[in-house]
Amino acid sequence: MPDTAAVNNHPYLGMWVTRDGHIRQELLPGGRYDEARGTTKSAYTGRYTISGHHIDYVDDTGFTADGEFRDDVLYHGGYIFYRETSK
Template structure:
């Protein structure tokens, strides 16, 4: 699965976090993701593919999900995640 980014498309790679910090969703450059929930690190892991502003996920158990990036926010499975800025 290739991550489709270009000079004109923002990089979605990095950590995405809910406002309360409970869910931490890391999009890795190798088209893998790792999602932590609360104190449970790596609660979900799998692969992803980005097409335009849409993301499709397949976790390692075969479960599928999707989401959309809109105005710098990731909307995924009823969650709203914000990209964490590097410090």
């Protein structure tokens, strides 16, 4: 079981977005994620674990996926996600 304090303060927490903004994936504290697709909010939700630069997902239907963080970019499911920053 992951350390709750570590998951709540992990440097990869926050919103990750494809360049076109179509997919928005938020890594939430406590090991949950919420992914929007286009105008569909919460299209996919589930839990995640991070080990080093690797992320594993299990959505609420049981589907699994993984990804990799490299140079503050998330590569997941054939998509490239960029950290959303405050403007």
